[in-house]
Amino acid sequence: MALSMRRIQIPAMFSLVLWGAIWELIGRFGGIDLIPPLTRIFVAAVETIALDKFRNALLMTGEVFAIGLGLAIVVGIPVGIVMGRLRIAANMLNLWVNIFISAPLTAFVPALMPILGIGQTTVVATVFLFSVWVIVIDTQAGILTVNKSLIEMARSFGATRFQIYYKILFLAALPEILTGLRMGVIRGVKGVIIGQLIVALLGFGELFDLYLGSFLMERFWALVFLIFGLAFILVQAVVLLERKFEFYADVR
Amino acid sequence: MKTRKTDKTVGTSQIGSGTKTDRSFASVVLGPVWLWQLLSLCTVFGIWEIAGRIPISLAFPSFTATCAAFFEMIMDGSFATAYASTLPPLIIGILIVSFGGVAWGVFMGLSRGFEWTCMSLLVILQTAPVAAIVPLITYAYGIDMTSKVIVVVIMSAPLVILNSYKGIRSTNPSLLQMCRSFQGNRWQEITKIILPQASGMIFAGLRLGISGGFIGIVLAELLITPTGIGDLITYNRASALYAHMFAAIASIIIFSTLTLTVLQRLEHKIFRPELGTMSGQVN
Amino acid sequence: MDAPMAMIEKNQDTRETAAVTVEGISMHYPGGVHALEDICLSIPRGKMTAFLGPSGCGKTTLLKIIAGLLEPSSGDVFVNGKKTTAPGPERAFVFQDFALLPWANVLRNVAFGLELRGRKKGEREEIARKFIAQTGLTGFEHHYPHQLSGGMRQRAGLARALVINAEILLMDEPFSAVDEQMRRKLQEDLLSLLAVENKTVIFVTHSIEEAVYLADQTVILSPRPGRIAKIVSTDLHSDLTPDQIRRDRRYLDMVDEIWGGLKQYLE
Structure with missing residues (x-):
């Protein structure tokens, strides 16, 4: 007990060093071609960052992701708010939102290709499809938890309908909306990668194909880790935003 | 801190808000729920039919055409053949995760040291687009069933592990104190208090894991092994049989939705009384 | 034929003089709850009126x-002689x-009523600061609600209601969510605050002591559907200071009398 208590003092992040060491050992002595030592992957990562190919892929992916997620936010939050306020909207849409939140949406990507073309648009649509539902559902949940007396309070001071939406409902639901946004980002990142892998000729999907095809394992893993790292940073950025508003999540 | 965040990740958006929203609305709907669902289905199918008839795209079949293709594929055995090769790896993967993942999560919840070791890794795996390593799996294991099983496991394990862990951690401390006050030992604490209380969340985690497994199997079949339902989708697209392609997509969406709905119903039926009393300290 | 005319005239009369007149209010909630039945009432200007009754009586x-x-199923509300169906600037609400x-933060919360009316930031905060001081919240302007105790939160709620300078204050069980000692303090502070402000106050309470201590008249409602069982004059302020009230013989008698009337509803 005493030992484990002391271990908690070490930030959990450092456990990754342990896993890294295990990886390094397997890479050096495991004799598996597919798992090169971590140190060599790091070197490859530094090289990869400097490549024009990587930068172009990153820019292209970033753009596609931003457009898809932007659309999901612009559509998802208003739809969620309406579903939280209007019972008819909720009754009509709940079924579909609940189906698509957990359905294997990956199956739709091949269908998007002949409709939207084998290109950026399909990936944008994939990102949108992956992230919009969770934004809708969390926004709706946020609106439903808004304390009724806050709305009554605003009305008693003669608030207009717009003021109630803008000054009360949106802000009161913001912690949930941001949770939805974080989940949307996580799912959107998965969407952009899956989309690019299936379409295969785009961005990181193309690079994966290239590195695997020429058996550049260090490069391949470097790319994987870079993508994981970028996704993690992106999600943490939303977490920071979320924390800024977290202080009132439990006291509404 | 980060750890706590992820806990929320597992719960809030995937089980938490999903079911919560349903529930609070079920009590206040105007008229029976099924009537609204029927209306909702009819509306969407109606729009689909119109959009398909215009058509908005040559590759977008109407609802009726898709239905016709759906029944044709049931009758000619395409679905049966496809699912015969899609389901086994899915089920094997889920079984592996059900035992291994749950055990892992439970152990993480019970051992601080193990928790410290695994938490960061799982947090990263859960947020990361692990689909990126799918091409490598093909490379390593070829295009047979092993690859599919591995993809299913990768896509579902983090959810199952983290939910089981969270279930263990949500144990009401006063119940533990009660157990200790009656001189219960650690084993009794685990088997009589911790595990029964965590069972609801563990089950919910399995349901989420199965949802992840469906995503994994579809991804595996689209990306690596052209078999099963993934092949049905790809083949019909390549042959420009778009109605058949949509029918195949619809079949996997319907199949996964039905499976998950049944599991959710089961979960409510078995664990609802418990969830009711626990709800105060789950989140 | 004369009688109805006289009635209407008399009603017209009370409508003009009373701060609030309630005529024939009934309330059926969708779903079948019958909350109120034919409530007729007039609330005197500049006085404090308590609504008292068992829980669920619709107060x-x-x-x-x-x-x-809320919109009643039937009946009318007149404020200063004018029929109203929506919130207005002459009424301010304090929430349970x-x-x-x-x-x-406290400053923005207290100024919120003015913010909704589009008043400039500097202007509304200046007014808010005055009432923050009056309610004893000075120094807490930049605290957030979750950093305040229950008593302080309700002080902020009260300050927010005072800021818009409404002549009628409506308070819904204002002190029920704070502990007993804080409640007494808030009650005393409210009395001394209102001694200067001259407002018409209507408040809901389930505490007989609070009603008798604070109110000039107490309206007792019967259980669902709520009807007016009795209106008791509980005016002790005209000749007693807040400190003396609780020790006064009449206070004890009034509490006892009201309890005697309410007891029957609990069986």
Whole structure:
């Protein structure tokens, strides 16, 4: 007990060093071609960052992701708010939102290709499809938890309908909306990668194909880790935003 | 801190808000729920039919055409053949995760040291687009069933592990104190208090894991092994049989939705009384 | 033929003089709850009126109808002689659960009524600061609600209601969510505050002591559907200071008398 208590003092992040060491050992002595030592992957990562190919892929992916997620936010939050306020909207849409939140949406990507073309648009649509539902559902949940007396309070001071939406409902639901946004980002990142892998000729999907095809394992893993790292940073950025508003999540 | 965040990740958006929203609305709907669902289905199918008839795209079949293709594929055995090769790896993967993942999560919840070791890794795996390593799996294991099983496991394990862990951690401390006050030992604490209380969340985690497994199997079949339902989708697209392609997509969406709905119903039926009393300290 | 005319004239008369007149209010909630039945009442200007009754008697419903937050199934509310169905600037509401914006500090919360009216930031905060001082919140302007105790939160809720300078204050069980000692303190502070402010106050309470201590008249409602069982004059302020009230013989008698009347509803 005493030992484990002391271990908690070490930030959990450092456990990754342990896993890294295990990886390094397997890479050096495991004799598996597919798992090169971590140190060599790091070197490859530094090289990869400097490549024009990587930068172009990153820019292209970033753009596609931003457009898809932007659309999901612009559509998802208003739809969620309406579903939280209007019972008819909720009754009509709940079924579909609940189906698509957990359905294997990956199956739709091949269908998007002949409709939207084998290109950026399909990936944008994939990102949108992956992230919009969770934004809708969390926004709706946020609106439903808004304390009724806050709305009554605003009305008693003669608030207009717009003021109630803008000054009360949106802000009161913001912690949930941001949770939805974080989940949307996580799912959107998965969407952009899956989309690019299936379409295969785009961005990181193309690079994966290239590195695997020429058996550049260090490069391949470097790319994987870079993508994981970028996704993690992106999600943490939303977490920071979320924390800024977290202080009132439990006291509404 | 980060750890706590992820806990929320597992719960809030995937089980938490999903079911919560349903529930609070079920009590206040105007008229029976099924009537609204029927209306909702009819509306969407109606729009689909119109959009398909215009058509908005040559590759977008109407609802009726898709239905016709759906029944044709049931009758000619395409679905049966496809699912015969899609389901086994899915089920094997889920079984592996059900035992291994749950055990892992439970152990993480019970051992601080193990928790410290695994938490960061799982947090990263859960947020990361692990689909990126799918091409490598093909490379390593070829295009047979092993690859599919591995993809299913990768896509579902983090959810199952983290939910089981969270279930263990949500144990009401006063119940533990009660157990200790009656001189219960650690084993009794685990088997009589911790595990029964965590069972609801563990089950919910399995349901989420199965949802992840469906995503994994579809991804595996689209990306690596052209078999099963993934092949049905790809083949019909390549042959420009778009109605058949949509029918195949619809079949996997319907199949996964039905499976998950049944599991959710089961979960409510078995664990609802418990969830009711626990709800105060789950989140 | 004369009698109805006289009635209407008399009603017209009370409508003009009373701050609030309630005529024939009934309330059926969708779903079958019959909350209020034919309530007729006039609230004297510049006085404090308490709505008292067993839980579920519809006293909060009645208050929210007067506030314009709920629409009655039938009947009318007149404020200063004018029929009203919506909230208005002459009424301010104090909420049982405080209804403070959790993302806004005390200053912004207190000034919120003015913010909704589009007053300039500097201007509205200046007014808010005055009432923050009056309610004893000086120094807490930049605290957030979750950093305040229950008593302080309700002080902020009260300050927010005072800021818009409404002549009628509607308070829904204002002190029920704070502990007993804080409640006494808030009651005393409220009395000394109102001694200067001269407002018409209507408040809902389930505490007989609070009603008798604070109110000039107490309206007792019967259980669902709520009807007016009795209106008791509980005016002790005209000749007693807040400190003396609780020790006065009449206070004890009034509490006892009201309890005697209410007891029957609990069986």
